[in-house]
Amino acid sequence: xxxxxxxxxxxxxxxxxxxxxxxxxxxxxxxxxxxxxxxxxxxxxxxxxxxxxxxxxxxxxxxxxxxxxxxxxxxxxxxxxxxxxxxxxxxxxxxxxxxxxxxxxxxxxxxxxxxxxxxxxxxxxxxxxxxxxxxxxxxxxxxxxxxxxxxxxxxxxxxxxxxxxxxxxxxxxxxxxxxxxxxxxxxxxxxxxxxxxxxxxxxxxxxxxxxxxxxxxxxxxxxxxxxxxxxxxxxxxxxxxxxxxxxxxxxxxxxxxxxxxxxxxxxxxxxxxxxxxxxxxxxxxxxxxxxxxx
Amino acid sequence: xxxxxxxxxxxxxxxxxxxxxxxxxxxxxxxxxxxxxxxxxxxxxxxxxxxxxxxxxxxxxxxxxxxxxxxxxxxxxxxxxxxxxxxxxxxxxxxxxxxxxxxxxxxxxxxxxxxxxxxxxxxxxxxxxxxxxxxxxxxxxxxxxxxxxxxxxxxxxxxxxxxxxxxxxxxxxxxxxxxxxxxxxxxxxxxxxxxxxxxxxxxxxxxxxxxxxxxxxxxxxxxxxxxxxxxxxxxxxxxxxxxxxxxxxxxxxxxxxxxxxxxxxxxxxxxxxxxxxxxxxxxxxxxxxxxxxxxxxxxxxxxxxxxxxxxxxxxxxx
Numbered sequence: 001x002x003x004x005x006x007x008x009x010x011x012x013x014x015x016x017x018x019x020x021x022x023x024x025x026x027x028x029x030x031x032x033x034x035x036x037x038x039x040x041x042x043x044x045x046x047x048x049x050x051x052x053x054x055x056x057x058x059x060x061x062x063x064x065x066x067x068x069x070x071x072x073x074x075x076x077x078x079x080x081x082x083x084x085x086x087x088x089x090x091x092x093x094x095x096x097x098x099x100x101x102x103x104x105x106x107x108x109x110x111x112x113x114x115x116x117x118x119x120x121x122x123x124x125x126x127x128x129x130x131x132x133x134x135x136x137x138x139x140x141x142x143x144x145x146x147x148x149x150x151x152x153x154x155x156x157x158x159x160x161x162x163x164x165x166x167x168x169x170x171x172x173x174x175x176x177x178x179x180x181x182x183x184x185x186x187x188x189x190x191x192x193x194x195x196x197x198x199x200x201x202x203x204x205x206x207x208x209x210x211x212x213x214x215x216x217x218x219x220x221x222x223x224x225x226x227x228x229x230x231x232x233x234x235x236x237x238x239x240x241x242x243x244x245x246x247x248x249x250x251x252x253x254x255x256x257x258x259x260x261x262x263x264x265x266x267x268x269x270x271x272x273x274x275x276x277x278x279x280x281x282x283x284x285x286x287x288x289x290x291x292x293x294x
Numbered sequence: 295x296x297x298x299x300x301x302x303x304x305x306x307x308x309x310x311x312x313x314x315x316x317x318x319x320x321x322x323x324x325x326x327x328x329x330x331x332x333x334x335x336x337x338x339x340x341x342x343x344x345x346x347x348x349x350x351x352x353x354x355x356x357x358x359x360x361x362x363x364x365x366x367x368x369x370x371x372x373x374x375x376x377x378x379x380x381x382x383x384x385x386x387x388x389x390x391x392x393x394x395x396x397x398x399x400x401x402x403x404x405x406x407x408x409x410x411x412x413x414x415x416x417x418x419x420x421x422x423x424x425x426x427x428x429x430x431x432x433x434x435x436x437x438x439x440x441x442x443x444x445x446x447x448x449x450x451x452x453x454x455x456x457x458x459x460x461x462x463x464x465x466x467x468x469x470x471x472x473x474x475x476x477x478x479x480x481x482x483x484x485x486x487x488x489x490x491x492x493x494x495x496x497x498x499x500x501x502x503x504x505x506x507x508x509x510x511x512x513x514x515x516x517x518x519x520x521x522x523x524x525x526x527x528x529x530x531x532x533x534x535x536x537x538x539x540x541x542x543x544x545x546x547x548x549x550x551x552x553x554x555x556x557x558x559x560x561x562x563x564x565x566x567x568x569x570x571x572x573x574x575x576x577x578x579x580x581x582x583x584x585x586x587x588x589x590x591x592x593x594x595x596x597x598x599x600x601x602x603x604x605x606x607x608x609x610x611x612x
Contacts, residue, residue: 091601091602092599092600092601092602093599093600093601093602094599095598095599095600097541097598098530098531098532100530101530148597148598148599149597149599151597152597152599155594177485177507179507179508179513179516179517180517181598182506182507182531182532182533183505183506183507183532183533183538183541183543184541184543184596184597184598185507186485186486186489186506186507187489187543187593187596187597188596188597189461189462189465189486189489190465190468190469190489190493190593190596191593191594191596191597193462193465193466193469194465194466194469194589194590194593194594195594196466197466197467197469197470198590200466201470216486217485217486217507219458219462220446220457220458220461220462220465220486220490221461221462221465221486222462223458223462224456224458224459224462224463225462225463225466237458238453238457238458239446239448239452239453239457239458239461239486240446240448240449240452240453240457244448244512245448245449245450245453248447248448248449249448249449249450253450254450257450257453258453266454266455266456268456268459
């Protein structure tokens with residue numbers, strides 16, 4: 001009798017495990033299914049072209065070099081060796097600590113649309129055979145805003161890098177802290193910065209790649225703390241958003257303000273790198289920082 | 295009727311008191327005032343607390359420094375660009391213990407307010423704070439911070455000089471210091487600008503101060519596309535000291551006299567003094583390592599979520 005109970009419990013657990021494994025992101029990435037004949041329009045130059053062509057071109061407009069926003073999956077596929085990515089730290093459930101109206105619904109919709117747990121994905125990956133920990137924010141999930149779960153996952157990814165003694169590369173795309181979680185979101189800034197400090201003290205490499213857009217509380221915490229800070233061309237990077245600044249100082253902003261090139265000129269980022277060259281640049285960085293035991 | 299209107303009514307009654315000379319009438323009106331105070335000021339809404347936190351007569355950082363510390367010497371400048379008046383800092387003695395004091399300063403009048411930019415700091419302000427904190431760490435002085443800011447200043451100069459980087463760097467460094475950091479939120483605690491000097495071992499809030507991710511006006515205009523709904527936003531945001539104590543984000547609430555700190559600053563100063571003395575005693579016996587670890591752990595554990603633990607199921611730790 002007792003045996004039967006145990007057996008059914010184990011079966012139940014195995015079933016659950018199988019379901020969860022199915023839900024988790026696969027480690028080998030298949031190319032995106034692009035429906036034929038679907039057109040995409042560049043918001044900057046208004047050129048229209050097949051979506052297929054945009055994918056081939058790493059989500060860069062073939063006409064005007066405008067960098068489109070990328071999903072986390074596409075980003076991982078672009079940077080990592082095929083089949084090397086293993087997702088870690090999934091299974092977080094976003095709650096509604098301040099009982100904000102409609103917040104659960106918003107999160108649910110975003111989850112359904114993006115098929116992600118939250119706005120941040122991390123895991124083990126390799127680039128030209130060099131192992132590293134990759135973290136990617138996805139701006140399609142509620143503007144990549146940082147709430148409790150994103151803060152926790154970022155911290156976890158840092159801790160994973162510490163544990164495995166691997167370099168950490170984070171791709172940022174965020175509108176800032178998540179308003180709906182209020183003070184909890186704000187405190188994630190302190191939490192993530194503290195974790196990065198630990199990584200720093202252990203002498204490990206942290207590269208942050210700023211993509212369009214990186215603003216608010218994320219800029220004011222782990223985004224700007226990279227040993228090396230890279231940025232994609234034309235990415236909007238700043239603490240306060242341009243609209244807030246315009247409203248405050250009551251004058252229009254100069255051309256190119258808060259763009260990646262502007263930040264490079266002001267000495268805030270190390271280099272602006274075109275998306276086509278990003279994978280190889282990261283390879284070089286990893287190669288230079290590779291330790292003898294690797 | 296919000297707290298400012300109540301205050302006006304109270305003032306009218308008090309003016310009337312001054313005009314009267316009949317003893318019985320004075321007695322009557324004094325009783326009316328007391329009754330009114332007890333009735334009107336005892337129950338405050340979140341919006342009332344927002345108004346009190348921003349009250350023009352509320353004691354500012356400089357008042358606390360004058361009241362609590364001896365031999366205060368103000369230190370200027372970040373050694374790189376300029377001196378930001380929005381943040382004041384320096385060294386002094388608290389009951390003969392040397393301490394470093396940092397705080398955002400609001401002005402008492404319009405002129406002062408313009409000089410200190412309404413306590414909205416530029417990057418150089420945060421870098422000045424960082425410089426003073428590093429100095430405190432070197433000389434093993436506890437750091438006392440007074441938070442009172444609507445937020446970091448959003449402007450062209452601030453962005454060009456790296457506002458985000460300045461705040462991030464402060465958080466980065468503050469997580470390392472081996473000296474205790476004791477934070478008092480005395481008015482508005484607005485977003486990253488407040489946190490940049492407020493990542494403390496112990497964080498205390500005055501009863502009628504607020505601490506939030508952004509202003510209620512900003513919240514209403516971003517989420518509801520209507521800045522005039524600030525009152526409702528203040529309720530929804532859970533930004534009062536009592537809410538934050540419940541979330542265990544702060545360590546304690548410091549009582550204010552009925553009607554706000556500006557009605558009797560002396561009481562507030564002595565309450566703050568007592569809390570500060572207790573806090574310093576508490577940390578005096580701890581080693582640098584313990585203090586650093588305690589602060590790291592405190593912030594590491596803040597977060598409200600659930601996790602389905604796949605790893606335990608598989609028997610593999612990640």
